[in-house]
Amino acid sequence: MSDRITFTHPEPLPHATRVWPVFLPFAGCPYRCVFCAQDKQTGQDEVDLEIIFQTLEQELDQALARGRGPYELAFYGGTFTALPSPWPEKFLGLAMRFRERGLVMHVRCSTRPDCVDDSGLSMLRAQGLDMVELGIQSFDDAALRRSGRGYAGDTARRACELVKNAGLGLGVQLLPGLPGDRPGIFAEDVRIAADMEPETARLYPCIVVRGTPLATMWERGEYESWSLDRAREELAAALPVLWDKNVRVIRLGLAPEGTLEENILAGPWHPALGQSVRGTALFEIVRQQVAELGRVPASLSAPRRYSGEFYGHGRELASQYFEIGLSEQSVRFGDVAEFVLG
Numbered sequence: 001m002s003d004r005i006t007f008t009h010p011e012p013l014p015h016a017t018r019v020w021p022v023f024l025p026f027a028g029c030p031y032r033c034v035f036c037a038q039d040k041q042t043g044q045d046e047v048d049l050e051i052i053f054q055t056l057e058q059e060l061d062q063a064l065a066r067g068r069g070p071y072e073l074a075f076y077g078g079t080f081t082a083l084p085s086p087w088p089e090k091f092l093g094l095a096m097r098f099r100e101r102g103l104v105m106h107v108r109c110s111t112r113p114d115c116v117d118d119s120g121l122s123m124l125r126a127q128g129l130d131m132v133e134l135g136i137q138s139f140d141d142a143a144l145r146r147s148g149r150g151y152a153g154d155t156a157r158r159a160c161e162l163v164k165n166a167g168l169g170l171g172v173q174l175l176p177g178l179p180g181d182r183p184g185i186f187a188e189d190v191r192i193a194a195d196m197e198p199e200t201a202r203l204y205p206c207i208v209v210r211g212t213p214l215a216t217m218w219e220r221g222e223y224e225s226w227s228l229d230r231a232r233e234e235l236a237a238a239l240p241v242l243w244d245k246n247v248r249v250i251r252l253g254l255a256p257e258g259t260l261e262e263n264i265l266a267g268p269w270h271p272a273l274g275q276s277v278r279g280t281a282l283f284e285i286v287r288q289q290v291a292e293l294g295r296v297p298a299s300l301s302a303p304r305r306y307s308g309e310f311y312g313h314g315r316e317l318a319s320q321y322f323e324i325g326l327s328e329q330s331v332r333f334g335d336v337a338e339f340v341l342g
């Protein structure tokens, strides 16, 4: 039994840079994956790279003239490394021009694991790319096959190594609950991803969006999605595994962008899923510390930055805190760096 216990949140500190997203829906994608709804997320069906380029150039010019920034430029929504020539070098050249003028600090892109190789990544790095986010989705061969991803788990592992060996920052995206999912697959995917020690991870539970091949599979009864409760539990269990390897988890669930929300047919989507998951993970940390304390705690002092997620969404965790002896009156948030359980 202890007098009091002091502990910190295991999450790595977030980066302060503002992200400037540039959406290139489906650009460079060899085909449309069964679950993918970039058109609904971005509100765009067709992509004209010339228009995107010109618009970006104008907006960067305006931002510079107004003294904004600096920004991290992020090319999302397609397969950047498979864009037809000369687009990767054109976009990176544009980013470089604004980097030299102090507006852009960092450049990243997202791509598929089967669309990277040694020489291509080295070339993109030389042209100013800093980081690659790989849409791994899963390392499991069966889930990848049933989802029609067109590569195996080994390809995904190798792609992580290629990115790191090229001297680029690595980000991974996982998509739990794909067709072919089985109990334990996501936990194993998280373990493998954490072992790759990426800088960042995004966890997007699979949802069924109107107009996708997955929607047809779901309508025919060939696909069953995760429940929201399962997503919350599995994602909350994944966080400490990733935090333990210093991985920043920068997104939990798809953002309600474009026309996504109105087109969701099934699956574990909720606008506050991230808050709920982070709250659940934090509750487990506190619960373990209370067990360590060995008695009913009298109080908990906590850093203010966790006040928004502490009780989860809609105070869903308040009764669980009460059960471990922490009433709402005994928890105080303040300008402190550590949690103190007394």
Ligand code: SF4
Pocket (backbone or CB within 6 Å): 026, 029, 030, 031, 032, 033, 036, 037, 038, 077, 078, 079, 112, 135
């Ligand atoms: S999941 Fe990625 S690779 Fe597949 S269609 Fe969507 S953007 Fe393209």
